[in-house]
Amino acid sequence: MAPSDESMLDAPSTNSPPDDSLSDASDSPFHAFLDNFPLPSPDEGSIPIMVNSCTGKMASSVIIETLFHELYIIPVSFGSEAMSGQTYDISSKKFYMQGPSNREIVLQHLLAKYPDMIVVDYTLSAALDANVELYCKFGVPFVLGTNGGNRDLMLKTIQNSQSYALVSSQMGKQTVAFLGVLEYMSSRFPGMFAGYTLQVKESLDESKAKSLITMKAASVFFKRLGVAINMNQVESLRDPIQQRDVVEIKEEHLSCHEYYVFHLTSSDKMAHFEFQIKVSGRSMYAESTIDAVKFLNKKIKERHGKKLYNMLDVLRECEQVI
Amino acid sequence: MAPSDESMLDAPSTNSPPDDSLSDASDSPFHAFLDNFPLPSPDEGSIPIMVNSCTGKMASSVIIETLFHELYIIPVSFGSEAMSGQTYDISSKKFYMQGPSNREIVLQHLLAKYPDMIVVDYTLSAALDANVELYCKFGVPFVLGTNGGNRDLMLKTIQNSQSYALVSSQMGKQTVAFLGVLEYMSSRFPGMFAGYTLQVKESLDESKAKSLITMKAASVFFKRLGVAINMNQVESLRDPIQQRDVVEIKEEHLSCHEYYVFHLTSSDKMAHFEFQIKVSGRSMYAESTIDAVKFLNKKIKERHGKKLYNMLDVLRECEQVI
Numbered sequence: 001m002a003p004s005d006e007s008m009l010d011a012p013s014t015n016s017p018p019d020d021s022l023s024d025a026s027d028s029p030f031h032a033f034l035d036n037f038p039l040p041s042p043d044e045g046s047i048p049i050m051v052n053s054c055t056g057k058m059a060s061s062v063i064i065e066t067l068f069h070e071l072y073i074i075p076v077s078f079g080s081e082a083m084s085g086q087t088y089d090i091s092s093k094k095f096y097m098q099g100p101s102n103r104e105i106v107l108q109h110l111l112a113k114y115p116d117m118i119v120v121d122y123t124l125s126a127a128l129d130a131n132v133e134l135y136c137k138f139g140v141p142f143v144l145g146t147n148g149g150n151r152d153l154m155l156k157t158i159q160n161s162q163s164y165a166l167v168s169s170q171m172g173k174q175t176v177a178f179l180g181v182l183e184y185m186s187s188r189f190p191g192m193f194a195g196y197t198l199q200v201k202e203s204l205d206e207s208k209a210k211s212l213i214t215m216k217a218a219s220v221f222f223k224r225l226g227v228a229i230n231m232n233q234v235e236s237l238r239d240p241i242q243q244r245d246v247v248e249i250k251e252e253h254l255s256c257h258e259y260y261v262f263h264l265t266s267s268d269k270m271a272h273f274e275f276q277i278k279v280s281g282r283s284m285y286a287e288s289t290i291d292a293v294k295f296l297n298k299k300i301k302e303r304h305g306k307k308l309y310n311m312l313d314v315l316r317e318c319e320q321v322i
Numbered sequence: 323m324a325p326s327d328e329s330m331l332d333a334p335s336t337n338s339p340p341d342d343s344l345s346d347a348s349d350s351p352f353h354a355f356l357d358n359f360p361l362p363s364p365d366e367g368s369i370p371i372m373v374n375s376c377t378g379k380m381a382s383s384v385i386i387e388t389l390f391h392e393l394y395i396i397p398v399s400f401g402s403e404a405m406s407g408q409t410y411d412i413s414s415k416k417f418y419m420q421g422p423s424n425r426e427i428v429l430q431h432l433l434a435k436y437p438d439m440i441v442v443d444y445t446l447s448a449a450l451d452a453n454v455e456l457y458c459k460f461g462v463p464f465v466l467g468t469n470g471g472n473r474d475l476m477l478k479t480i481q482n483s484q485s486y487a488l489v490s491s492q493m494g495k496q497t498v499a500f501l502g503v504l505e506y507m508s509s510r511f512p513g514m515f516a517g518y519t520l521q522v523k524e525s526l527d528e529s530k531a532k533s534l535i536t537m538k539a540a541s542v543f544f545k546r547l548g549v550a551i552n553m554n555q556v557e558s559l560r561d562p563i564q565q566r567d568v569v570e571i572k573e574e575h576l577s578c579h580e581y582y583v584f585h586l587t588s589s590d591k592m593a594h595f596e597f598q599i600k601v602s603g604r605s606m607y608a609e610s611t612i613d614a615v616k617f618l619n620k621k622i623k624e625r626h627g628k629k630l631y632n633m634l635d636v637l638r639e640c641e642q643v644i
Contacts, residue, residue, distance in 0.1 A: 174586075174595060177514055181507050188506075189499055189637045253592075264496075270575075271606040273496055276596035284593040315511045 029085035030076075030106055033096045039113050042072030047297045048114040052078040052131070055097070057256070058122040058145070058282055060090050065286035067091065071293065074110060074117060078103055078131075107138050116300075118142065118293050125149055136161035141300055143292045145171035145285065147213055158308050164300050166292045168311040169213045173288040175258075175277055176311040179217050186224035194226030195267045203237035203247045203259040214260065227264065253280035288314070351407035352398075352428055355418045361435050364394030369619045370436040374400040374453070377419070379578070380444040380467070380604055382412050387608035389413065393615065396432060396439060400425055400453075429460050438622075440464065440615050447471055458483035463622055465614045467493035467607065469535055480630050486622050488614045490633040491535045495610040497580075497599055498633040501539050508546035516548030517589045525559035525569045525581040536582065549586065575602035610636070 042048050047070065051059045054077035066073055076096045077088070084099025098106045110117060118141045121131055125148025132154045135142045139162035147169035158165045170176050185192065202215060219229040237243050240254040249257050257280045264273040288311065295314045299306070364370050369392065373381045376399035388395055398418045399410070406421025420428045432439060440463045443453055447470020454476045457464045461484035469491035480487045492498050507514070524537060541551040559581075565571040571579050579602045586595040610633065617636045621628070 172593070174514065174588075174593060177507065177511055178595070180511075181503050184506055184510075185499065185503050188502075192496065192499055192637060266606060268603075268605050270601065270603040271494070271496060272598070272600040273500065274596070274598035274600075276594070276598075278594040278596075279592065281590075281592045283590050284588060315514060 028102060028105070030096060030098060030102070030109070033085075033087070034109075037075065037094065037096070039074070039076075039110075042114070043070075046070050046072040047293060048072045048074050048117040049120055049293055050074040050076060050110060050114075050117055051120045053121065053123050054090060054095050055079055055083065055088055056122060058285065059120070061282035061286040062120055062122070062289045063090050063093070065283065065290055069290050069294075071290065074114060076106060076110060078106075103134060104138075107134070107140065111138060111140060116297070118296055120145075120289055120293060122146055129154060132157055132165075135165070136163045139163050141165060141296055143289060143296060144168075145289060145292075155308065162307075164296055164304075164307045164309075166296050166309045166311070166314070168292075171285045171288045171292070171311060172258075172279055173291060173311060173315060174284065175214065175279065176288075177315050178275070178277055179214065179221070180312050180315065182218060182221035182225075186221040190224050191226040193222070193264055193273075196227050196264045196271075196273075197267075198222055198227040198229055199235075199261075199263040199265070200229055200233070201235040201237070201247070201259075201261040201263075203243045203249060203257065205243075205254065205256050205258075206238065207256070214258070218260070218262065222262070247278075249278075250280065256281055350424060350427070352418060352420060352424070352431070355407075355409070356431075359397065359416065359418075361396070361432075364436070365392075368392050368394040369615060370394045370396055370439040371442055371615055372396040372398060372432060372436075372439055373442045375443065375445050376412060376417050377401055377405065377410055378444060380607065381442070383604035383608040384442055384444070384611045385412050385415070387605065387612055391612050391616075393612065396436060398428060398432060400428075425456060426460075429456070429462065433460060433462060438619070440618055442467075442611055442615060444468055451476060454479055454487075457487070458485045461485050463487060463618055465611060465618060466490075467611060467614075477630065484629075486618055486626075486629045486631075488618050488631045488633070488636070490614075493607045493610045493614070493633060494580075494601055495613060495633060495637060496606065497536065497601065498610075499637050500597070500599055501536065501543070502634050502637065504540060504543035504547075508543040512546050513548040515544070515586055515595075518549050518586045519589075520544055520549040520551055521557075521583075521585040521587070522551055522555070523557040523559070523569070523581075523583040523585075525565045525571060525579065527565075527576065527578050527580075528560065529578070536580070540582070540584065544584070569600075571600075572602065578603055 049066070049071050051063050051073065053059050054063060063073055073093060075094055076098060079097040079099065081099035081101065083097040084101070086097050088095045088097055119135055121142055121144045123131060123146055125146065128144070128146060128149030132144065136157050141164035143166045145168055155167070168176070170179070215234065222229050237247060243249040243254055244251060247259055249259065259278045260276070262275045292311065292314050295317060296309065299309065371388070371393050373385050373395065375381050376385060385395055395415060397416055398420060401419040401421065403421035403423065405419040406423070408419050410417045410419055441457055443464055443466045445453060445468055447468065450466070450468060450471030454466070458479050463486035465488045467490055477489070480489070490498070492501070537556065544551050559565050559569060562576045565576055566573060569581055571581065581600045582598070584597045614633065614636050617639060618631065621631065
């Protein structure tokens with residue numbers, strides 16, 4: 001699953017102000033910020049992206065990753081009420097932080113300036129539904145790489161809106177591909193590993209402790225392949241000392257890694273197949289996020305009929321996009 | 323690749339006797355054998371199989387494996403001229419060995435007794451073409467799991483014949499599946515691992531020292547995935563001591579194993595993906611051979627239009643067949 005270690009975007013109050021209040025904030029700190037830092041126009045062909053919750057580790061990784069790509073980072077980010085009106089620096093870029101109360105005014109302003117903008121949002125589960133509602137209301141396209149929220153409702157909201165969106169609980173392109181391959185194998189060769197036993201080991205850092213999306217998806221596919229994963233028998237490492245000593249996670253990655261080993265053994269113990277995924281840090285997710293942004297931008301330009309995508313869609317077109 | 327450690331079936335003389343000489347051998351040692359051991363009729367529903375070159379390790383593994391399946395082993399096997407007319411015991415079953423000179427008479431006799439018979443043939447490369455020619459001449463279906471021979475000619479011969487055949491250089495069902503999955507991944511997600519480096523390790527026992535079929539197939543697929551395998555940089559272990567100490571092949575499997583590790587590392591060294599296959603002994607191949615026999619029997623009964631198959635075809639139907 002994608003790291004979801006971001007500072008939470010507060011969900012807006014259910015008594016949010018009606019639309020006609022949008023013009024009230026012309027003297028807000030946001031406009032004061034704009035007076036000092038007028039929004040520049042991006043270079044021709046450069047995709048403007050707004051990275052929300054930029055104080056979080058995942059969002060800031062994406063911002064750093066954009067240095068190597070043709071993207072323009074809008075210097076405004078949604079964040080907590082506590083930080084609202086303040087600025088925050090990432091790689092010597094200054095970001096204006098907007099709390100929940102007046103996000104709609106800010107978003108309107110940005111959309112007027114950057115009609116092609118795409119939002120990147122890595123946030124905690126609790127804020128997801130409200131964020132999706134906001135983006136959909138304004139028809140702004142977005143890439144959302146966090147697990148949680150009311151997924152059914154969220155996807156319905158998107159489908160009823162004008163927004164293009166890419167939603168994936170697992171943004172790591174190669175990990176998604178691994179699951180895609182397992183899915184293919186299980187539909188093409190069901191029962192292939194019948195009689196085999198499956199030993200599963202995983203090591204995730206504490207921020208991902210409760211997220212088992214990858215493992216659950218894998219278990220469905222292995223079951224179709226004829227091998228049941230007993231989720232209680234999965235060897236789950238959460239202790240940093242064991243993570244370092246047993247599965248050789250480097251010291252500097254103990255705080256951010258995901259590691260899976262699927263080991264299949266034939267009934268006579270003579271044949272062994274093993275699949276390992278070991279991802280450290282956030283760069284793979286950040287790169288995949290940029291791929292997702294470029295993919296979504298392409299779909300918008302093509303005025304593609306389909307509006308809701310996931311990482312598998314990106315993978316299918318990765319040669320053209322990346 | 324499948325083990326090809328069998329005693330060679332001598333290729334028949336190019337001046338083989340014309341068909342009208344077939345009746346000459348009615349007083350041969352073969353008929354003397356039949357006088358003492360009349361061929362029994364198999365149980366209803368049991369598939370009669372003739373396992374040629376049964377003195378070889380792979381063929382005898384198949385014979386042992388049939389003990390657990392609904393197959394009837396015909397107690398006659400083609401072998402070298404030196405052993406012709408002798409009997410050979412495997413698991414307290416007695417096999418009559420027929421050398422190259424009068425194989426056609428024996429085959430005719432067996433086909434009259436067992437019209438549904440299927441031949442299983444694991445033999446050395448040099449004898450393959452002649453064997454295929456013989457089976458095709460008599461329209462007898464066969465499973466051939468050895469690498470080598472003139473593959474183009476062989477496949478053409480089969481296609482021009484009435485024989486159903488399953489030909490595969492790699493009989494290991496799961497290893498074939500692994501290659502099938504790599505093929506799928508490379509056609510579906512080309513360039514997916516662009517920027518990654520690939521480290522390849524293999525350990526094969528001496529009998530497989532020159533067979534690089536699996537590796538070559540894998541390298542084609544990885545190339546499409548965006549990662550070149552430099553075949554010169556493949557770490558190939560052939561020394562039994564290193565095989566034991568470096569890749570932990572058990573002492574008893576040093577003489578029969580295949581082990582492949584494909585390790586992908588992202589350019590920033592933060593993401594790693596590893597695929598391992600470690601097969602020891604011959605049981606996986608023997609089981610897959612039985613699957614292939616059952617599959618071919620099914621296709622013959624269905625009078626399927628397609629006559630030439632490989633292990634991927636078996637895999638695709640493994641739920642129904644196995």
